[in-house]
Amino acid sequence: MKMQNLKIMIVAMICLALAAVLGLAGRDGNIKNTGVPTMETAPDGASAVAGKAPATENQPAGAGKTAEAPMEILAFGDLLLDRYIKLYIDRHGADYPFENIKEIFAGNDIVLANLEGSFTDFAPRPLDPDNTSFTFNPELAAMLKQTGFNLVNLANNHVQDFGRDGFAQSRACLEQNSIDHFGDYYNESPALVKEINGQKIAFVGYHSLADPATAGTIEKIKQAHEIADYIIVYTHWGAEYQNDFSKSQQAAGREFIDVGADAVLGSHPHVIQPVEIYKNKAIFYSLGNFLFDQIFSFEVRHGLGVKITFASNKIEYEMIPTQMKNFQVVPPDEAAKTLILQNLSTKSVASDDIKAQISSGKFTLSDN
Secondary structure (H helix, E strand, O other), X not given: OHHHHHHHHHHHHHHHHHHHHHHHHHHHHHHHHOOOOOOOEXXXXXXXXXXXXXXXXXXXXXXXXXXXXXXXXXXXXXEOOOHHHXXXXXXXXXXXXXXXXXXXXXXXXXXXXEEOOXXXXXXXXXXXXXXXXXXXXXXXXXXXXXXXXXXXXXXXXXXXXXXXXXXXXXXXXXXXXXXXXXXXXXXXXXXXXXXXXXEEEEEEEEEOOOOOOOHHHHHHHHHHHOOOOEEEEEEEOOXXXXXXXXXXXXXXXXXHHHOOOOEEEEEOOOOEEEEEEEOOEEEEEEEEEEEOOOOOOHHHHEEEEEEEEEEOXXXXXXXXXEEEEOOEEEOOOHHHHHHHHHHHHHHOEOOHHHHHHHHHOEEEEEOO
């Protein structure tokens, strides 16, 4: 009898111990569950996407951008693969244009330029400096990809040098080589949205030579602002070989910033133009030539690469001067690099502090 009572007591103690353990586990599970993030809802009932949760008094808009890893975008100006660039590629091989600057392409999430022409099966026009209808050998798209380019702007005046057929061929060729693209001759295509390191960045093209009206581009920026954390507008505007931006460039660039663009990059003048800091956002009015066969002045032989790092509540800009020599891109010597950065600093529309940073080759803007 005593042995039976002892067994009953042992079973009872085991049951009590199990109950206690289960109770603790349940309470611990409840504590952990309270920390699981949930989808926030914007005031209009739409789901807040990609860190665009509505601001509160204690959390300004953009505060949700702090948790993700930085995004690094390397952007250049005009890129040509026809005329004398083609001649030297035919002589020296596909890798010739960038063989001296390969290291600058490494480690970036996006590398882009303005593609001044189309990849087509049309025969190129006879070699002549006055030829301005550009077609590129489709095999060179693979070279761009291998070099590091994964995005190009097509909002310019040369993408339809061989008509809509040539443009369609070029887009297909880019896609076959895993190179994304945005923009078009008539400003008809939508923004391209890319997700990088958990954040979304939109690229919007604007070609003012075909249609200087900004209303359509403004609407694209507004739409992109609903889903993207950052927006870059890449423009093709202004007058060729002018070292200063025009009033129309400035008006359009400021409009794009007003409706949500985080940075504006310019092409078409074939020379570097100043930077403007407007509402704490950067407008690079022209990055100048990157790979082009114009050699008649210092200004057309040199260009500006810009590395943009979207980091925690700040945007960092590194300016990388480039030089064309023997129809390939090379690093400029220190004297030329210093001259380019000093001229850019002097002519830019910015505070004295930012101008000093520009002359050093880097500047930082807060993003809040």
